[in-house]
Amino acid sequence: MIRINEVKLPLDHSEVALHDFVINKLSINKDQLVDIHVFKRGYDARKKNDIYLIYTLDITLKDVDEEQLLTTFADDHQVKKSPDTSYKYVAQAPKDLTERPIVIGMGPCGLFTGLILAQMGFNPIILERGKSVHERAKDTFRFWRTRELNTESNVQFGEGGAGTFSDGKLYSQVKDPHFLGLKVKQEFVAAGAPAEIIYVSKPHIGTYKLVTMVEKMRSKIIELGGEIRFETRVEEINIDDNQVTGVTLSTGEVIPSKHVALAIGHSARDTFKMLHDKGVHLEAQSFSVGFRIEHKQAMIDAARFGKNAGHPLLGAADYKLVHHCKNGRSVYSFCMCPGGVVVAATSELESVVTNGMSQYSRSERNANSAIVVGISPEDFANDPMQGIALQRQLERNAYVLGGSSYDAPAQCVGDFLAGKTISQMGDVEPSYKPNVKLTDLSSSLPDYAIEAIREALPAFNKKIKGFSNADSMLTGVETRTSSPVQIKRGKDFQSINTKGLYPGGEGAGYAGGILSAGIDGIKVAEAIALDMLNA
Template sequence: MIKVSGIRVPEGADTEHVRKKTAHMLRIKTEDMQDFRVLKRSVDARKKNEICDVYTVSFDAPDEKNTVRGCGLKNVSLIEETRYEYPISGVSMREHRPVVCGFGPAGIFASLLLSRAGCKPIIYERGCSMEKRASDVEEFFRTGLLNPESNVQFGEGGAGTFSDGKLNTGIKDREGRLRFVLETFVKCGADEDILTSSHPHIGTDRLRKIIPSIRYEIEKLGGEIRFESKVTGISVCDTEKAGKSMQLCGIRTEQGEDITCDSLFLCIGHSARDTFEMLHDTGVDMEVKPFAVGVRAEHERRMIDEAMRQEKASYRLTYHCRDGRGVYSFCMCPGGYVVNASSEEGHLTVNGMSYNARDGINSNAAIVCTVDPADFIEYGNDALSGMRFQRELERRAYEECGGYIPYQTYDDFIKNRPSVSFGTVQPSCKGSFAMGNIRQILPDNICGDIIEAMPAFGKRITGYDRADTLFAGIEARTSSPVRILRDKDLQSINVMGLYPVGEGAGYAGGIMSAAIDGMKCAERYIRGE
């Protein structure tokens, strides 16, 4: 199979145009190109009058080696097609069914593979099924009445369900897992464009329909999903097997149900703070890890699109501050909304969310600054110090505006004063908001670094550092504040049978990487490794 990258064609050109351009580049006939596939499509809008589409394609052809050698192009190569291969079971039927805790991306794809292998997992999800969860979230946006177990963070689909639904990842995929996840989404209702787009996304409205379709297959294959069932404890016993000190023996739910099991896939999200505390108290080895905190910046989508020379434009910004910290954009939502993403009473955090159409009047992105254990020292020197730091910032955010999302113009943020009016940019959010002073919430050094970075971002995107740019606060849950340590067998370093999986465990960041991590852990179990 031949792969050709960097094929530049006029914006909007169809696949046949790309096919002919590729054949011309390689000096071959179009009819000799069999099984022609688009692998990736992106837009190059760097020059306003020369906007073009850029393609990567693959195809079969006669005498491929000589074709590649003869064209003399560096962007042409021979490749082997990679298709995901299901793991072959390496053990006989086990005494106990595997248990999965959490039904976000990691839990969903771990459960899907376990079910297809005939393992019939039992899945516990603290939140509600999609229909009930969506109703609870909309009620919270409308009234401010929070259900701590069914919200933007918890419930079927995980936190990513109420986000932009981004499917991009930096993971190198040599085993075909990435394609498998994307094809699963397409099979369940996502647009086929996600298979080729350089920045694939689904949108919160589509995800709410797609996730239950995957659940139906899991149930059809014998998997059992128990919603509104929080795992509140694990039981362990002493062991000396495989260099571990403990063996998983079972779990306990909030309803008082005790389940005997010897394998638990811990697919909790980054907001499962009570579960972190339970694991820490049980003696599961974990460590504090760096993450990032900051604000969510809102601009008119028209301004961003014009600056980026592209409709519904995405961007990625980074800046290295004089004090050594990094400030960067995170979870950018074209045509999206700022959402109240709180999950604890008396605490407030925000996130970004887009629908599939991405047609809102504003675009937003988190502008966050890296923090590490040195920033958490006053909150302890154990694995949970970062979590306590997050909680304190979220408590301040809640108190700043009485539970409403604090909003502030960039100009007022610089001058450290509460906003009393907005400029051209008006808030586009889900949940009630009020004007406040975010400088009173975040540490001074974080605020200073954001202020230092904004003019640099304004040079990249004209108007980004306008005085009436809106900041909403605070963005505190960019990633998990802990890492539950695991070894090469993907099990806890000290508890045999416990698989820390995905974003909450500290091994993923986003829908795709969490889903792939769930697959990897399930593969280990299925193979008996």
């Protein structure tokens, strides 16, 4: 096939416009054009009232010498040979397999580590401290309604991981030369995701669809010979002479294995401590802290898309913002959720943590995003355990500021910028459940973070008119943007000082979001399979 990149057409182009473009571009007859496959579709909204769709197309032709055609277009960056994007398994388990690999955690990284190992015949054992996704959803919604927190079954812990209660974004900036991201999306489509996630530039799924998809992927792993245990917490990873020998569960059961994938997510703080105490090499890693900001989605749509707001191909508008402050800090938007809600995301008692979530429709009245400030390891003595301590301190402080009831502290942007204590709620109604308590947010974060956010919000207003309107709502605190810990691994994906331990995903510091975590899970599975074959 022939690939044509950077095909730019008006937002409301006709149905035949793609065909006409291809025929004219390649100088072929219409009878020679067999099929046009949209590999990717995005948009250019830099001029909000003059928006274009941008396509990458794979073209099937007949009665055409493709090699000669490629020679003719050798100097044209738009026309290339379509790459092979199919996924190829790196190994197949032998029939006399005597060892089963263990996967700890069933977020996106653990899910894909387990799935790929199962597809290659290695019969993985997946251990998840939380509940199955359906039961976990019940516990999570109950907490939002009643303030009854289950510390093992919540937004952070359980089948599907933290990404289950999010916007379900499926795009990433990681390099992906082997199209592993396409494999992730294809598996999601096979499990019930909309087919469009394969080709749109900013695909998303939404929470409710993710729940049913995760269940179907679990069934697939079991059908292929995998074993999944819920409500099964790993108490200890057993290590002998720097070699993993298995795991000990909280029940006392020991499961032997020399290949353990660690896909624990960014909130398994007790597991991080256990690894640190056992001498597994951990390093401090940068993370960010801040607030969730909410605006009317209609305002964001108008600011980003102008007269094209509401167009079905554009959907609810998003944004991505960054500001470099005078005090040396950077403030940026993170995990923007169009048409979504702010959710209670704590996994520890007497703590408040926020996150954003939206459904596939993105039809809620508010847009929300984290507005966060970068925290470097130097801010917590380059000690990964101190990074966790800083997160915990801010979360417990937010709990007190919110009234010690799991309500979140909140403040209108106008009051926050003016340094006022409290006035009253404005036109933007906060969506956080159980509830919010209006208060002064200036004591909820370190002084340098408050200073930086106060500088950044008016700067963001220059990019999106109305962003720092007085009625916009801030809800605190956002602390779990990423793991404060990196579990260092080598090129073989094993811990640099613990053979047989394969750290992966967000918790280990190698991913940031559902897609990149899924990609990393595939890489971990491949590394385990190859090592098991060569053992």
